[in-house]
Amino acid sequence: MTASAALRPLSTARVRARLARTPGRLRLTAWVLALATVVFGVTAVTVASSRQTAAESVATRSEPQLLRAEGLYASLSDADATAATTFLTGGIEPSASRRRYLADLKAASRQLAALARHAGNDADSRAAASRIATELPVYAGLVEAARTNNRQGFPIGAAYLRRASNSMRTRMLPAAERLYVAEATRANSDYRDGTANGGLVAAFVTGGIALALLLLAQVGLARFSNRRLNVPLVIASVALAIAIWGVAALVDEQNSLASAQRKGSDSVQLLSASRVLALRAQRDESLALIGRGSDTTSLADFDKVMVALRGRGPGGGVLGEAARVARRSHSVAGVAAARAALARLEDVHRRVAVRERRGDYASARRVYVNDELPQAARLDTRLEAQTRAAQERFAADASDATGALDGAPEALVGFALLIAALAVRGIAVRLREYR
Amino acid sequence: MRRSWLVLGLLMAGLCGCGGTSDDAFNTSLVALRTPAETPASGTSPTEGRCAHPTWSLRPAARADGGFVEAIRRRGRLIAGVDQNTLLLGYANPLHDQRIEGFEIDLLRELSLAIFGGPGHIKFRALTTAQRFSAVQDGTVDIVADAVTINCTRLELVNFSSVYLSAAQRVLVPSSSTARSLRDLAGKRVCATRGSTSIAALERYPKVIPHPVAQRTDCLVALQRGEVDAITSDDAILLGFHAQDPYTKVIGPTIEAEPYGMAMSKHHPDFVRFVNAQLARMRSDGTWRRLHRKWLPGTPRQPPVHYRD
Numbered sequence: 001m002t003a004s005a006a007l008r009p010l011s012t013a014r015v016r017a018r019l020a021r022t023p024g025r026l027r028l029t030a031w032v033l034a035l036a037t038v039v040f041g042v043t044a045v046t047v048a049s050s051r052q053t054a055a056e057s058v059a060t061r062s063e064p065q066l067l068r069a070e071g072l073y074a075s076l077s078d079a080d081a082t083a084a085t086t087f088l089t090g091g092i093e094p095s096a097s098r099r100r101y102l103a104d105l106k107a108a109s110r111q112l113a114a115l116a117r118h119a120g121n122d123a124d125s126r127a128a129a130s131r132i133a134t135e136l137p138v139y140a141g142l143v144e145a146a147r148t149n150n151r152q153g154f155p156i157g158a159a160y161l162r163r164a165s166n167s168m169r170t171r172m173l174p175a176a177e178r179l180y181v182a183e184a185t186r187a188n189s190d191y192r193d194g195t196a197n198g199g200l201v202a203a204f205v206t207g208g209i210a211l212a213l214l215l216l217a218q219v220g221l222a223r224f225s226n227r228r229l230n231v232p233l234v235i236a237s238v239a240l241a242i243a244i245w246g247v248a249a250l251v252d253e254q255n256s257l258a259s260a261q262r263k264g265s266d267s268v269q270l271l272s273a274s275r276v277l278a279l280r281a282q283r284d285e286s287l288a289l290i291g292r293g294s295d296t297t298s299l300a301d302f303d304k305v306m307v308a309l310r311g312r313g314p315g316g317g318v319l320g321e322a323a324r325v326a327r328r329s330h331s332v333a334g335v336a337a338a339r340a341a342l343a344r345l346e347d348v349h350r351r352v353a354v355r356e357r358r359g360d361y362a363s364a365r366r367v368y369v370n371d372e373l374p375q376a377a378r379l380d381t382r383l384e385a386q387t388r389a390a391q392e393r394f395a396a397d398a399s400d401a402t403g404a405l406d407g408a409p410e411a412l413v414g415f416a417l418l419i420a421a422l423a424v425r426g427i428a429v430r431l432r433e434y435r
Numbered sequence: 436m437r438r439s440w441l442v443l444g445l446l447m448a449g450l451c452g453c454g455g456t457s458d459d460a461f462n463t464s465l466v467a468l469r470t471p472a473e474t475p476a477s478g479t480s481p482t483e484g485r486c487a488h489p490t491w492s493l494r495p496a497a498r499a500d501g502g503f504v505e506a507i508r509r510r511g512r513l514i515a516g517v518d519q520n521t522l523l524l525g526y527a528n529p530l531h532d533q534r535i536e537g538f539e540i541d542l543l544r545e546l547s548l549a550i551f552g553g554p555g556h557i558k559f560r561a562l563t564t565a566q567r568f569s570a571v572q573d574g575t576v577d578i579v580a581d582a583v584t585i586n587c588t589r590l591e592l593v594n595f596s597s598v599y600l601s602a603a604q605r606v607l608v609p610s611s612s613t614a615r616s617l618r619d620l621a622g623k624r625v626c627a628t629r630g631s632t633s634i635a636a637l638e639r640y641p642k643v644i645p646h647p648v649a650q651r652t653d654c655l656v657a658l659q660r661g662e663v664d665a666i667t668s669d670d671a672i673l674l675g676f677h678a679q680d681p682y683t684k685v686i687g688p689t690i691e692a693e694p695y696g697m698a699m700s701k702h703h704p705d706f707v708r709f710v711n712a713q714l715a716r717m718r719s720d721g722t723w724r725r726l727h728r729k730w731l732p733g734t735p736r737q738p739p740v741h742y743r744d
Contacts, residue, residue, distance in 0.1 A: 145659075153530040154679040155520040156659075159652035169472060177468060188461050266460035273464035292519055292527070292561035294650075301472060308470040318467035325460055359514060359558035365533070 022224065023434045026427050029217050033423035036210035037240070041416025043206045044247050047199030049409040051250055054194030055257055059398040062187040063265060065118055067391060069183040070272040072111040072132070073176040077279035078380075079104035080168045083143050084286035087150065087161050089369055105140060112136070115179065125182045128175040135172045139164055158290060165287060184269060191265070194257045194401070200250055207244040214240060214423060221430055232426035236419045243415040249408055256401035263329035264394025268387055270322035274309060274338070275383040277318065281305045282376045285349065289368055292361045299356075302349075310342060326386075329393055334386045341379040348372040486587035490694045491743035492597040493704055495712035502705040507577060508550055515543045516562040516576035520652045522675030523730050524582055527561075535559045538671075538730035539580040542599060542697075542714075545722060546578075549713050563650055565630035568592045571698050578710070579698040582669060584632045594703075595696035596710045598738040599723075602669035603689035604633050607676055609658065614665065616687030617643065623664035626654035633667050636691045655680060669693045674732055694738060715740070 082101040086093045116129045142164035149157030214237045221230055284302040288295050311317030315324070319339050326335040348371045355364035507513055517535060519527040525537040544554035562570050567583060570576045571593045582602070585595045606617050606625070614620050621642035627634035629647045637645045646663045648654055654666040655676045666676065673685050699707050717723040718737055727735035 149679070150529050152679075153528055155522055155526040156652045156655050156676075156679050157529070158520055158527075159650065159656045162650070163653070163656055180468070181465060184461060184465065188458070269464040270460055273468050277467060277470070292559070294519075294561040294563045294566065304470050308467040318463055321460065321463040359512075359560050361559070362533070 023431055026431045026434075029220075030424050030427035030431075033210075033213055033217060033236075033427070034420045036206070036213050037236075037416055037420040037423060040203070040206040040210045040240075040243070041412065041420070043199070044203040044243065044412045044416070045409050047203050048247070048250060048412055050199065051194055051253060052409065054190050055253060055398075055401045058187065058190045058194055058257065058260070059401065061118065062183065062190045063260075063394060063398065065115065066180075066183040066187045066265070067268065068111045068115045068118075069176070069180040070268065070387075072108055072115060073173070073180050074272055074275055074279070074384075075104045075108040075111060076132070076168065076172055076176050077276045077283070079108065080165060080173070081279040081283040081286065083146075084161065084165055084283050084290065085373065087146060087158070088286045088290050088365065093147070101143075105136070108132075108136065122182060125179055128178040128182075131175040132172050132179075135167060135175075139167055139172065142167065161290070162287075165283070187265065191257065191261045195254050195261070200247070200254065203247050203250075204244065207240065207247060210419075211237065211240050211244065217423075217427070221426075225430060225433070230426045230429065232422045232429065236422035236426065239415055239419045239422065243412060243419065246408060246412060246415070253401050256397050260394050260397030260401060262325070264390050264392075264397055266325045267322065267329065267331070267390035268394060270318055270325055271335075271338075271383055271387040271390060273318050274322060275380065275387065277305050277309050278342070278376070278379055278383060281309070282373075285352070285368065285372070288356070289352075289361065289365050293356070293359065299353075306346065310339070322386075329390075331386070331389060331393075334382065334389065338379060338382040338386060341375065341382050345372065345375040345379055348375055486590060488741065488743065489587045489590050490585050490595075490598050490696070491741045492595055492696070492711055493707045494742040494744050495715050496705070496708035503577075503703040504550060504706060504709050507706075511551075511556065513543070513547050513550060513557045513578070514576045515557050515559055516567060516570050516579035516581060517543070517559050518564075518581045518651065519559070519561045520650060521582060521672055522678055524671055524675065525580070526675075538600070538726055539582070541726045541729070542717070543578070543580055545717060545726075546710060546713055549709075564628045565649070567630075567698065571700055574700065577699070577706070582672060582695060583698050584669070584693040585696040586632060589698070592701075593698040594701050594707045595698060596707060597714055597740045597742070598694040598696055599714055600671060600695040600727075601736065601738040602671045602693040602695055604636055604667060604691040604693055605670045605673060605685050605689060606687050607658070607666040607668070607673040607683050607685050608664065610682050610684050612664070612684075612686075614686060617665075617667065617690060620665050624662070626657050626663040626666045627668060628654065631668070632691065632693065633669070637667065658683070669695075671695075671731065711742075 079101055082097055082104060086097040086101060089097070112129060112133055116126070116133070119125045119129060142160050146157045146160035146164060149160060151157075214233060218230055218233050218237070221233070281302050284298040284305065288298040288302065291298065307317065309317050309319055311320050314320070319335065319342065323332060323335045323339065326332045348367065352364050352368045352372055355361070355367060517525040517539065519525065519535055521537065523537055525535060525539045527533040528536050540559070543557055547556045548554045550556070560570070560576055562576070562579065562581060564581075567579050567581055568589060571579055579593075580599075583589070583595075584602070585598065589595075606614075606620070608614050614623075617625070617640055620640075622644070624644045624646045625637060626646040626648060627637060628651050629649055634645060634647055637643055646654075646657065648657065651668065651672055654663070654668070657663045658666055659680060666673065667690065668676075670685060677683050677685060697710060699710065714723075717726075718740075723737065724735045
């Protein structure tokens with residue numbers, strides 16, 4: 001009854017008159033305190049639940065999907081490079097590269113199925129996934145036809161391989177890229193929702209205003225009455241302080257999520273992009289050597305890919321950016337090793353290119369197979385290991401982020417209601433003294 | 436009050452303690468992945484030129500002191516433009532460590548023997564059908580022996596040797612086909628190589644749907660995959676296809692005579708005379724007949740040879 005007495009509606013006409021008297025002032029104070037607390041409560045709960053949704057979405061949907069899309073892109077690129085390289089080595093193919101090609105196909109099918117299962121109803125992603133799903137068996141058939149003809153010494157084998165690589169290059173890899181871009185964009189927007197500052201600042205500001213008003217009300221009451229301490233208002237202040245502290249958990253979540261992105265996801269994106277590019281360069285060079293000078297586009301593509309990888313100066317390109325990002329997680333050494341491997345690869349490549357320009361294709365092929373391919377394999381291993389490490393960093397930080405928010409919105413609702421009730425109750429106690 | 440300042444301080448530290456943003460990483464990786472692919476330029480088929488006797492070449496000169504032959508000898512290698520996918524004429528044999536082999540290759544080895552005293556002083560450079568003339572013109576290769584049909588249009592671009600093989604444009608179909616010539620293939624898709632004389636000849640059969648491809652063997656892939664109903668090309672090439680796929684047959688009369696010559700630069704007529712002298716020697720000492728028997732089916736019939744000077 002006391003609370004409702006304190007909150008008896010005020011008509012604007014009589015406000016001025018009532019404010020002149022103490023009970024009117026007290027009622028207004030109760031109104032203002034309740035309102036400030038509710039505003040804080042609503043702001044805090046909104047921001048907490050939207051962040052919880054975003055953090056969960058990052059950890060359970062968008063980032064795993066992004067990793068699958070990256071995996072698919074890398075598997076297809078690796079299959080493409082391996083098929084071309086295996087063909088180039090000719091004769092009886094090394095069983096290791098055959099196994100690698102088959103493992104790539106298997107991994108690609110697995111990732112594709114998982115991607116499609118979680119694709120939701122994004123029409124573009126579904127179309128891209130189904131394009132790869134329909135092309136993949138055709139591609140595998142073309143590669144097998146190339147092998148079979150090659151084993152009989154028929155030149156049509158090379159034509160089948162060209163056809164296979166062409167379908168990979170012009171249809172499947174672009175679809176894989178579309179999938180990857182869609183997932184990366186989605187993950188990025190989830191990260192942005194999960195780490196946006198506006199809501200958090202609003203929650204802190206409204207919380208701060210509510211706390212300030214609460215403290216001012218206590219000071220005023222203490223001055224007007226003989227009692228120094230208003231117990232409900234003191235409890236309300238402490239509760240509000242705790243609630244604001246609870247909002248700080250959101251900062252913690254934000255830090256974990258930001259760290260998941262900055263130390264994990266960013267690295268994953270840059271390193272897997274590097275890996276896809278390195279594999280593309282290897283395929284280009286294999287095709288150029290298979291072409292024996294008739295294929296000038298592959299060599300030009302190789303040069304372009306190298307520039308994208310390492311830039312034109314030190315610290316450039318996607319690997320340079322990866323090294324900068326790696327500084328955040330103190331994993332520079334791994335990226336530096338990958339860059340060193342790339343530099344050695346390019347040294348060998350120059351030896352191959354000199355022989356190719358001279359038209360000495362047999363010797364170019366020998367240097368490529370014996371010296372450059374092992375170097376390319378080392379680079380790929382390094383990039384893959386770094387990508388996996390970045391994925392693990394992401395997983396650890398992302399689970400911190402979702403953990404930080406467990407039960408936060410519910411607790412904030414309870415606290416806001418409790419504080420409002422206590423504030424009104426504290427004023428009502430004083431108001432009764434005027435009856 | 437102080438506590439909330441502390442929290443605010445913490446918040447600001449969390450928000451601002453960073454260098455580059457994650458959007459940089461996102462954009463860098465996407466831009467790098469979108470490095471556009473190189474697209475090959477497509478060849479154009481020139482319009483037919485006019486001349487009286489395109490196959491008449493320059494009279495042989497056995498001795499080639501000085502001049503271009505000497506330059507090649509000093510360089511130590513003859514650079515030859517070939518195709519590495521044409522079974523029987525010139526192809527990289529995977530069973531022989533990708534060595535290039537075939538009738539045309541053996542003719543080139545004879546040239547190497549004449550210039551250097553050994554057959555191995557050759558760099559084989561693979562060319563697509565559309566690249567063959569520009570490679571001669573810009574000096575990328577000394578000579579092209581790649582099933583090049585001599586005609587008036589091409590004679591404006593390069594010099595030709597005397598005819599070393601009389602090929603004929605014909606048609607290859609699956610062995611189950613009922614077609615007996617190109618006339619029976621109205622409304623059907625027929626494959627031919629871009630920039631070849633065969634695809635130009637298809638223009639005289641407007642009911643046939645042409646299916647141009649970049650390289651010769653692409654046609655056999657298209658036929659095996661059921662994308663085309665027939666292939667038209669020179670019989671020497673089609674016989675190579677048949678050797679790789681016995682479920683095919685060559686049908687119909689000769690659509691067009693395809694006299695093959697080796698293409699050389701117009702700047703080196705002395706080299707043309709040298710090559711013609713070697714071809715004349717191969718015809719007279721039995722080398723030509725022996726190589727023909729080694730690679731090609733059917734009885735060797737030497738092409739008629741004329742000189743224009």
